[in-house]
Amino acid sequence: MKTRRTFLSQTTAAAGGAFLFDIVPARALGLQGQTPPSDTINFGHIGIGGRGRGFLRPEANLGKPVPASTNLGGDGSRMLRPARSMALCDVDAARLDDAATRVGGRPKMYKDFRRLLEDKDVDAVYIASPDHWHALMTIMACQAGKDVYVEKPACNTIEEGRAMVAAAERYGRVVQVGSQGRSQTAAWQAANYIRGGRLGTVRKVLCWHYASPDGDWTPDAEPPQGLDYDMWVGPARWLPYNVKHTHGAFRWMIDFGGGQIRDRGAHVMSIANWIMDCDHTGPVSVDAKGDPPRDGMYDSAVTMEVTYEFKNPDWTLVWAQPGVPSAELDARYGAVYWGDNERITVTLGDGAGTATDQKVKDYAAQCDCGKAFRSPGHSENFEDCIRTREKPIMHMEAAHRVASLCILGNVAFQLQRKLDWDPVNERVLNDDEANCMLSRPGRGPWHL
């Protein structure tokens, strides 16, 4: 076994005897008098439809104090750091033009995201494409040396998520995934309350959410002029263009999205995984029941109840659409945390309006005994980490583990059988077909 002493002596010799200690003085590291980082971050934006528009930084705001959006978790007191949207990309020319108008100035405009990633003036990217593009765009952005904020859910397959983790680690990039619930004040208060032991041991977390739409039959059509539909489909299975499965409606298709469990599950279960300290592990079994659409073009679950069993510590997570809403707080979705002593609710988890019980707020006001990290806001946390190179609150491994819950729920639902999951090796035990569904080969030139 190599010891510190032998390691250091060998290393010193190899480096020409230039140093003797593994803790090198700051002066020797060149840290003193270093050039401060540029004050302004140059952002590229890939996917600038409904969600992506929210990340734009209008040129006219540069140099002005602009409060950070509370939708992303801040309390509204913090000003945005200086940044500009210097490059825009979308496969839909109409959306690209609209974004350019909103930004003002003279942003660079691209239809192929690779050209934006090649742009050396871009420091970091916001990716708000449809889900089936998240993994490849994130990986390729890391390859090109960009830090990444990518919308949730992180990925569409387990293999994609693991490849995203590998890419972020290989290049030392900061990757924040857009489950901004963790940056919401209510989630921090609940984490503080539970980690402070107020609930006792938490044995179950029950999520509720309304059902997915079952869709209708809308005829396929020619893609609208200005939309590069082949690029929109990208790595996913080819389907003829249909207005009901593109842009905002993609999420009801398994190939592109994956239903409510992936769309909102990536918010509600993200908070649960964070509070329960499961960002580096997963359940040992996943069981699902419910109904797919009886008719119509969609194929993700309309109703479903997915039960995840965790071990060491033992607890149960249930995703249910519809499920049983909180008796205490009124909201369309959220989760109830059941402890030995009592229960609490965290509603929503995606934006402004996320709430928790009054007793939790009161506790947080007098004590931060739980010591949960308090994010200043999701984008702000991302931009802080761009400077510090620390991992953000929804770092890639955590996001992959949350996405894994959503993906495994859908796989168990599709196969109509319980899955025994190995969270270390990320394989289903004794089920080759299920394992096959943990990855999807890409189409055309688009591969992990």
Add this chain to the structure above:
Amino acid sequence: MPDDQKFLADIQSDSADARFSAWRQAGEVSPSVIPQLGKLAASASPGVAKAAREALTTMTHSVGKDPAAPNRAAVVKGLLEVAGGGFALPARVHALRLLSGIAGEDSVPAIARRIHDPDLREEAAYAIERIPGDASVKALMAAYKEANDDFKPRILAALGHRRAPDAAGLCVEAMRSANKDIAVAGVKAFGRIGRKPASPPRLPDEKSLSEWQRIDTMDSMLRYADAQGREGNAAEAMRIYRTALERPEPHWQCAAVIGLARLASSEAAAAIFPKLKSDNRIVRITAEKAWKSMAVPAPG
């Protein structure tokens, strides 16, 4: 077991509820109905086509877990028939996708024949890429030899995704192609396989590559170096990382520093050391973190 004719009649029912009830129970129906379902999967009625596709899917999943399931061979045989010809394209595509989840090596030759069909080649490659076993790798390598140039990168991607060591030589050969799409696809597959060839591969001339091809090439070599490091071939990994360290691109330097730190050797530390004074802030911070991670605790 439900009556086959009643099942097929329900799949074609005007009632969405009757169709739904039928396809949800398709796992209990005889696989002998698969060809009829294949025909119905292309019905002009979208509801009937969906019910037929979902019935095929349910039937496939019902035999998917257990390789010794009584009906599994019959389901695979039925799906191969639908994929093979005489059926509408959407039905054939759907059958290939289902086969990708449950077919064994003995099905590979029949599927591989579709890789030369312009309408089916993408789905055939998808299916073979997923089917476990050596037969799939051999089929992909054979298909590469006969494929049109525009499809060779797709086959190389499948071999790279399979991490097929036997294909490393083919990838090295592809790197020498005058067609840069094929050459870079060869590099990408080579990097993902991560197996050291007998002699160092000749990478495509960088000046002849587009900017993105250049990025892909370095990324692939870094993946290769990572794989070599994991396999204990530190010298080969060091060779690649040193090349990346000398490049002006900060993120390639970062990747090299991170890879070197994993090697945790005195030589690796020496290579990282100058980057502790890098003018680039991100490279410098990355080097500091790497440096700290390499400290080996003293025993006891």
